[in-house]
Amino acid sequence: MKTLMRKFNKTPAPPKASKEEKDDFFIKDLFLMATADARELPPTLEHESLAAAGLGLRCDIQFRSNGSPKHVLRVFKRTFPRLHEIDKFYICTKMQGISRQLTMQHYTPPAARLLKRLAGKMIVLVPLKKGIVYDLSEEMVDCDICEEAVPITLWASHIDSCTEKIHRPRKRKTY
Numbered sequence: 001m002k003t004l005m006r007k008f009n010k011t012p013a014p015p016k017a018s019k020e021e022k023d024d025f026f027i028k029d030l031f032l033m034a035t036a037d038a039r040e041l042p043p044t045l046e047h048e049s050l051a052a053a054g055l056g057l058r059c060d061i062q063f064r065s066n067g068s069p070k071h072v073l074r075v076f077k078r079t080f081p082r083l084h085e086i087d088k089f090y091i092c093t094k095m096q097g098i099s100r101q102l103t104m105q106h107y108t109p110p111a112a113r114l115l116k117r118l119a120g121k122m123i124v125l126v127p128l129k130k131g132i133v134y135d136l137s138e139e140m141v142d143c144d145i146c147e148e149a150v151p152i153t154l155w156a157s158h159i160d161s162c163t164e165k166i167h168r169p170r171k172r173k174t175y
């Protein structure tokens, strides 16, 4: 388990910001819904508990501009390991402004260039037919950075905040 976690910690270094390479990536914010066939983003109040369940909002996720649908799916699954619990999901976008309404865009992960073209920065993944159970597992894992025991469902967001405390100033958007 320890070695696995150490491997997990090593996120690939961000691409060098050289001019030519810069255009080869783009970023989107991703949101994974719990409810099947949802038509609206949950209110901001719920986002924290969603994040605690390995769902909800993850910011600044990087995609290769020329990535295949497989690449896009891989990034989705890396961002949300809980996607493995469902067979299919819609790719939606949120309407501009305060409306929480979602617009269905694709039934399967599109190629990156199509994803990039979708309006706005936030992409919402909505389970199709079968939702994701919104409960917290009791299982704990040890964080290699702060050495605290962390619930397994909180792991992904913990790694972010834990490394963020060390490396990055806090920047989080609300939707």
Ligand SMILES: [Zn+2]
Residues within 6 Å of the ligand: 143, 144, 145, 146, 147, 148, 158, 162
């Ligand atoms: Zn930690």
